[in-house]
Amino acid sequence: MADIVTLTLNPSIDTSTSVDRVAPIYKLRCGAPHRDPGGGGINVARVAIRFGADVEALCAGVTGELLRRLIDRAGIPNRIIQVSDETRESFTMFENATEHEYRFVLPGPQLHEEEWASMPRRAWRPRK
Incomplete structure (x- = not known):
């Protein structure tokens, strides 16, 4: 087992790009x-790995295999x-002009309740 285990219940696929000007x-x-x-x-896992830590990221997600490929x-x-619903996405736009x-x-x-229940007990204990 890794020294550090992170839990991300709401991971995202972060997409960034740029345009000359937003209009x-x-x-x-x-x-x-x-x-x-x-x-x-x-x-947190990404930064900890940069410092040489032994890390495992535990997360809930779906969106095909894209999230897994990006993490790998x-x-x-x-x-x-x-989980049954899609992984959230974020989108960042950099405006070159400004x-x-x-x-x-x-x-x-x-x-859903059954998805919470499938989380490893050591990693997560739901609030009552």
Whole structure:
């Protein structure tokens, strides 16, 4: 078992890109997208690994295999507990002209009682 185990019940797929200028109505032609696994525990695991810690990220997610591929690519050992709803996504747009960053965070899934129950008891104890 890893020295540090993080638990992310609401992970995300974080997509970022850039445009020259943000403007209403017009189609905004974006630069190439960059995707990262996200969510509090996953972000903590990524930083802990940079410091040489033995880490495992435990998270709930679905969205095909994209979340798993992103976590694997980030080099984070993991266990993903499948849930019935889609993994949330966030979208960050960097405006080159002003150097402003716009962050859009979509809501995550609501876990069902049986999904809570499937969490390893050591990692999570639901509040009563």
